Amino acid sequence: MTVKVLYFGRLKELSGACEEEVELLDGSVIEDLFSQCSASRPELRKFRASLVAARNREFAAWDTPLSAGDEVGFLPPVSGG
Amino acid sequence: MANFHLEDRIEITRSRIPNAEIAAHVRTDQDGAVATFDGCVRNHSQGRMTMYLEYEAYEAMALAKMQEIAADLHANYAIRRVAMVHRLGRLEVGETSIFIAVSAAHRAAAFEACRYAIDTLKKTVPIWKKEFFADGAVWADGELPHVSAETPAAKPASN
Numbered sequence: 001m002t003v004k005v006l007y008f009g010r011l012k013e014l015s016g017a018c019e020e021e022v023e024l025l026d027g028s029v030i031e032d033l034f035s036q037c038s039a040s041r042p043e044l045r046k047f048r049a050s051l052v053a054a055r056n057r058e059f060a061a062w063d064t065p066l067s068a069g070d071e072v073g074f075l076p077p078v079s080g081g
Numbered sequence: 082m083a084n085f086h087l088e089d090r091i092e093i094t095r096s097r098i099p100n101a102e103i104a105a106h107v108r109t110d111q112d113g114a115v116a117t118f119d120g121c122v123r124n125h126s127q128g129r130m131t132m133y134l135e136y137e138a139y140e141a142m143a144l145a146k147m148q149e150i151a152a153d154l155h156a157n158y159a160i161r162r163v164a165m166v167h168r169l170g171r172l173e174v175g176e177t178s179i180f181i182a183v184s185a186a187h188r189a190a191a192f193e194a195c196r197y198a199i200d201t202l203k204k205t206v207p208i209w210k211k212e213f214f215a216d217g218a219v220w221a222d223g224e225l226p227h228v229s230a231e232t233p234a235a236k237p238a239s240n
Contacts, residue, residue, distance in 0.1 A: 006139065009137065009209035080210065
């Protein structure tokens, strides 16, 4: 299945992308997606503990199952206001 | 589903925020109080002189989260209208980055709701700020939104 991944803030700079389509095995959860996205990006991997994920625009736990066509955002600590 | 109020004004913009117009928008003859919060760009951060800021957002989600905050205000405080406008892009020192206005019959609810709105926005709305100094730039330290550990009853990954 294919999902859309969005990067924001410093993650966008670390990953060198703001958006990408990723092919995943059926049954994957958000953690699997992050492992795949960060496999070739050690700087991104280092930020795992200070990130949250969103699935289809709602905060989601790392063990949330994914479906084809999902939009997953990786979000660093927020600093709006 | 969110308690959506037609008279609220929840926006993300790339233009200068019309603070007075937004404060006026929430005001009705039934209200005895309008509380506002004007978040503006400070000229210093952690001992360094700030030249300007750049804000970016996960816009669709940020707007949804701001609407959730407004719904929470209506559910929990005796208020009438809420306006919440956040600006993105490059902002100069002294400019408004976030403007919140809440009207209510009585001042306590207006003050409390306005305070809840800005405090919650800073913790839950996906917006990021980069600070530019004379000698470099940094992403501002922020707050990591709380995510429930419970796995939502998500639809199966394969249908």
